[in-house]
Amino acid sequence: MIVTTIDVENPSVTQEFGGEQIPILSNLLDYRLTPYPSDFGIAGEGYDLTVNGQSPSIDSITGAYSTMYIKSNSELSFDYVTNVPGVFADWTLSSGNNDSVTGWDGAVIDAGEISHTQQTAPEIPTLGSFCVANTSSNTGCRIGAEWILTLYLHDDEGHTRITYIRLVTDDTLADEFRPLASASIISNPATSEFIALDGTKTVAGTDWPIYRVRLTETGDISLSFSAENSSDPDAPEGETGIELFEWKVFFDYPWDSQSPTLEGHEFQIPASATDEWTYTFRNLTSNPDGTLENEIRVELIVYDKAGKQSEKHRMYFIVVGEDFGDEPPLVQFTAPRPTDSQREDLVVVTGNLISGAENGDVKIEVALDPAVLDYSTSQKITQKQIGKFNLSEMNSDGDTFSLTLDISDVYQVETGVASTIYIRITEGDGSRYVISETIDISLVPRGGDSGGGGSADVGLSTTIMAGIGAAILLILVVVVTLVVRGRSRDTVESDTVEQFGGVETMDPVEAYVQQMVASGYDEQQARAYAEQYYASYYEQQRQGGA
Secondary structure, three states, X not given: OOOOOOOOOOOOOOOOOOOOOOOHHXXXXXXXXXXXXXXXXXXXXXXXXXXXXXXXXXXXXXXXXXXXXXXXXXXXXXXXXXXXXXXXXXXXXXXXXXXXXXXXXXXXXXXXXXXXXXXXXXXXOEEEEXXXXXXXXXXXXXXXXXXXXXXXXXXXXXXXXXXXXXXXXXXXXXXXXXXXXXXXXXXXXXXXXXEEEEEEEEEOOXXXXXXXXXXXXXXXXXXXXXXXXXXXXXXOOOXXXXXXXXXXXEOOOOOOOOOOOOOOEEEEEEOOOOOEEEEEEOOOOEOOOOOOEOXXXXXXXXXXXXXXXXXXXXXXXXXXXXXXXXXXXXXXXXXXXXXXXXXXXXXXXXXXXXXXXXXXXXXXXXXXXXHHHHOOHHHHHHHHHOOXXXXXXXXXXXXXXXXEEEOOOOOXXXXXXXXXXXXXXXXXXXXXXXXXXXXXXXXXXXXXXXXXXXXXXXXXXXXXXXXXXXXXXHHHHHHHHHHHHHHHOHHHHHHHHHHOOOHHHOOHHHHHHHHHHHOOOXXXXXXXXXXXXXXXXXXXXXXXXX
């Protein structure tokens, strides 16, 4: 500032009082000093400078506006707010660090130079573009360029208020917006079956997810979270702009705790280290029947490089026991039935999965040898190729299955055979449920000339036919003898019947069955043969002798 004096009585400097051409003396004598308007106070009290419609913060120590970081090549609007009428504004730009910058018109101004513009009304803001060209910058503008923006407010009486703000281009620290927090559970095949979405919880108009988590067999479960989708809208392209992740856990205590705590656990992780975080759940927060529950709240807050923090991102967790809600697979087998007699080379095991396949990963295996169920995958493939093993995988509730096994080599010629189909039902990887079942089957004897193939119409073997003939002949002899004796000796009829154990009144088919059983045959098989072969033969004989 240069201060000097002027001799207002010198005619070469000013005219006498009343002169109009050089009226310096007249103006001085005519001026009447008036007080400042009462509302025209200092910045922040009597008026405010605004940038893009917002008043910058004021440094509590200096009383001036705090340094404002702006993005390079920013387009900003400047204005003022005051209740004092008749106020006009003048704005100036100058270098803040002795480096060349740009003025209101975009022209370069060197250190010590000033660029000026005038604003006549607050309704029309003053606009400015801030970019000092720099070809080495990604934005084409120099990072770290500084301007001093000065506002002069004055009225017609000469009352003036002056304030300023330092503007610095810094794409990292420039911060118009709060960062945005976003968290998700990292998918993990080892824990995916233990966690399920169980609705939402509305807080302040936002729906947050609720997860139901089952503890593993170790009595706990560790879940990993990712905050990789958190971001700062102010960050330069290709960067997230996040400086720090802050995770908090509240209400992690047992459902029956006598001294629940409201204090949370806090975990801070620098963004330079990782955007992931792992937490281990151990406390059951639901009683066994699920009628009493408390929710563990997990929060994420992120901080950007300007120190601004985000709103809270929330997730809720209900922790239950290992067996909660996971019913074992329930399978209904429809064939073969225990009463079926097998005559074919192949037996087909059919059924359907009724319930318990919550994840659609139930496997059903069948084999003729229980040891096969413990074979390796390659060994099972071999057994499947020869018909001794079969399986159905990835079954869900309501699915049906049909599994075929080769039993052609199980049959015997002379006698029937009882065999067993061994079944294993596995949910997932087997850590939850492995269920073993069996189905007993009966294979009918095969004739020596059948050559395999075993259909339902295959005839009996020569030995069996001989046995049938002998039995029929024996029964006929007994019956004829009794009839003859009955005709000649009526008086001893009842004694005769008693002597032969009631054979006279015994059904011939039943007599044949008893004879076969006495010969070592299974009663069910003997009865089937009697009904199929002997009954028709006996009926023909009875009608022929009538």
